[in-house]
Amino acid sequence: MSISTNPWVWIMGIGMVSLFSFIYKENAAYRFFEHVFVGAAAGYFLQMNYVNILDRAWIPLVAKGRYSLLIPIFLGLLLYTRFFKRYAWLSRWATSFMIGIGVGISSFGMINAQLIRQASAAMMPFLVKDKLGVILWTRSANNTLMILGTLSVLVYFFFSYTPKGPVKEVTHFGRWVMMLTFGVAFGNVVMGRISLLLGAFERIFGTWLGLL
Amino acid sequence: MIWKKLQDIDRRIIYTLMIVFLLYPMMFPIGIPIEIDATTKDVFNTLKALNPATDTVVLAASYSVGGAPDVGPQFDAVAKHLFELKIPFLVPSFVSDGPAQVERVLARLESLGLVYGVDAVNLGFITGGEAAVKAFVDNPRTVFIKDFRGNVVADLPIMQRVDKVTDLAYVLDFQTGNPGYADWIRQAPGVKYGAGLVTVSVPAAIPFVNSKQIVGMLKGLRGAAEYELLMERPALAVAKMDAQSLGHLLIVALIILGNTAHFVDKKLSKK
Numbered sequence: 001m002s003i004s005t006n007p008w009v010w011i012m013g014i015g016m017v018s019l020f021s022f023i024y025k026e027n028a029a030y031r032f033f034e035h036v037f038v039g040a041a042a043g044y045f046l047q048m049n050y051v052n053i054l055d056r057a058w059i060p061l062v063a064k065g066r067y068s069l070l071i072p073i074f075l076g077l078l079l080y081t082r083f084f085k086r087y088a089w090l091s092r093w094a095t096s097f098m099i100g101i102g103v104g105i106s107s108f109g110m111i112n113a114q115l116i117r118q119a120s121a122a123m124m125p126f127l128v129k130d131k132l133g134v135i136l137w138t139r140s141a142n143n144t145l146m147i148l149g150t151l152s153v154l155v156y157f158f159f160s161y162t163p164k165g166p167v168k169e170v171t172h173f174g175r176w177v178m179m180l181t182f183g184v185a186f187g188n189v190v191m192g193r194i195s196l197l198l199g200a201f202e203r204i205f206g207t208w209l210g211l212l
Numbered sequence: 213m214i215w216k217k218l219q220d221i222d223r224r225i226i227y228t229l230m231i232v233f234l235l236y237p238m239m240f241p242i243g244i245p246i247e248i249d250a251t252t253k254d255v256f257n258t259l260k261a262l263n264p265a266t267d268t269v270v271l272a273a274s275y276s277v278g279g280a281p282d283v284g285p286q287f288d289a290v291a292k293h294l295f296e297l298k299i300p301f302l303v304p305s306f307v308s309d310g311p312a313q314v315e316r317v318l319a320r321l322e323s324l325g326l327v328y329g330v331d332a333v334n335l336g337f338i339t340g341g342e343a344a345v346k347a348f349v350d351n352p353r354t355v356f357i358k359d360f361r362g363n364v365v366a367d368l369p370i371m372q373r374v375d376k377v378t379d380l381a382y383v384l385d386f387q388t389g390n391p392g393y394a395d396w397i398r399q400a401p402g403v404k405y406g407a408g409l410v411t412v413s414v415p416a417a418i419p420f421v422n423s424k425q426i427v428g429m430l431k432g433l434r435g436a437a438e439y440e441l442l443m444e445r446p447a448l449a450v451a452k453m454d455a456q457s458l459g460h461l462l463i464v465a466l467i468i469l470g471n472t473a474h475f476v477d478k479k480l481s482k483k
Binding site: 023024044045048049051052055056101102105106108109110112113114117118120121181184185188189190191192194195196197198199200201202205206211212 | 223224227230231234235238239278279280281282284308309311312336337338339342343346357358394395397398399401410411412414415416419420422423424425432433434448452455456459460463
């Protein structure tokens, strides 16, 4: 591979290097490209949403006479009353409508998908056997750990009673389980961040400079 | 003295070391073995078992540009696999960054023979998050009026295969946040659903894999590398895994070094 001759790739490369220069120290190049990025992202987002409003609201209303769309359009416009102190309270109508729709849509599925199905999945046998009745020790240990972990964390968050004696030991175990979980989550965060860095390196050293 | 210095290494030295550890294996791959996870095999086997004559798949592109280095390679690999299997796929985007990224992948596949509108369609972006997911599940054929290229969606041949959500053999959702797997499993409980996740989201999604609400999962860049290996076409994701492994080794080494220095220094200062 050789160095890119595409001017857009050059802008990308210089922009990325300028943004990375922040890890050395704050500088004008970093500031410039930070603003370019924010502006470009806002412009792109605005255009995508403009097309959405045009396709889903304006054209069906004007060209197809779907006058029921006037209701969401009116509610959408009410959101902008926030910019006028005297009428700002009207924006709460639209906000309330959106929150109501959001809660209504998600709560219906939440009970089944995230409560009942999860509780049901946590109800598993301590001992797992195959068709011949032989105990599968690895899966059994896994299940036992899952059950004990779930119960101990639930006990940890039971605040109506001050844990004493054996219950306190259970809460300690629950805390260990949570710490391990946070460790796994943090490990994944590190892994994810390195992936992002590799993506940036691929663009700089591969697409731009042609070294990869 | 040295123990004190080791507890306070200049960040620029750490960054330089990290750059060297990541760049070297990208330029000169080492070939560190990669074990393929069962959740990746689930995605691969699910797609491989489909019938090109009757089945249609959804590859939802809900990943942002910021998370694209982690999730983009997954999308590339799966789209290529579907093209090879000749299984048509719809690509709706529930984040605004999606369509433009998808367009690059489709353009590459079109140069290999993919017929736009017959084998695949970039449906474009629909705003609304979970409500948009619900709208798509309720009416996958007509919720998108025009695709990203400006074609009327209802006129495209691929859309004649889909009338309702149960006509979709598998939904594989590539995501970096909201809307994500929780929105889909709430709104589409009867759909066979898999997820391509940014690495950060993986631990929180595991309970849904255990409960079989998520059937098949690709875990970040590693998931993409595993998928490339299953396809027997190792590409860039596999090459990056060497760098990822060395980067992790460096971080582990630095953590051990910092902690050792801390405890040794503490012991010496007591004396």
